[in-house]
Amino acid sequence: MLILATRDVLVSMLADAGVNPDAMTSADVRTTVEVFRCFAGLPVDGVAPPEEDGDGVLAQFGTYDFRGRSEFSTDLTRQFVEAGDEDAPMWQLSCTLYWPAGAETESLAFGHLWSFGKTLDEFFAKAGALPGWAWALDCLEGPQDLVITLAEL
Template identity: 85%
Template structure:
């Protein structure tokens, strides 16, 4: 798969798993993570290998007002560094879940974890144990939004 096809691949995989970004449920959070885990294992052409930090996954969480109001977000991002040397582009495909901020989510703080130097199994186990991701995976609250973005840095 080419870098430019990754967004469509992820969107298709989520749809095939029954995840509807416009009608999220608490159970869809875990499904989204499982789909992203499968997506992270797919090979992508023209990318430096993971051991050269060319293909990695970032898990992050926190309460921010990026969209004009305080929201708690839990995000998985796959980053692709092109194999063309120091001037090669870097792309990020992010899958971000948003909830209304409240005392419980604000108490989680913020954090992040990169997959570099880890197997995907190790990474997803550690990511799921991060306070914000543990809350997101076990919360009875449905996310307000699931937003998928793809950008060149």
């Protein structure tokens, strides 16, 4: 798979798992993480290896107003650095879930974790234990939005 195809592949995998970005349920959060875990193990052509920090996953969470209103978000991002010289392009494929912000989510603060130096199993176990991700995985309220983006940095 090429970097430019990664978004379509992830969207297709989520659809195959029954995740509808326009009607997210609380159960879809766990399914989204499981699908992303499978997606993170797929090879991508032309990417530097993980030991060179060329292919890694970032889990993050927090309350932000990036979209013009205060929202709590959890995010899984797969970062790709094209193989080649030091100035090789970097890409990020982000899968972000949004909930309305509130006192409970504000108390979670924010945090992040990179997969570099960890197996995917270790990473996803630790990511799921981050306060914001633990809340999202146990939340009875489905996210209001799921946004998947691929961007060159």
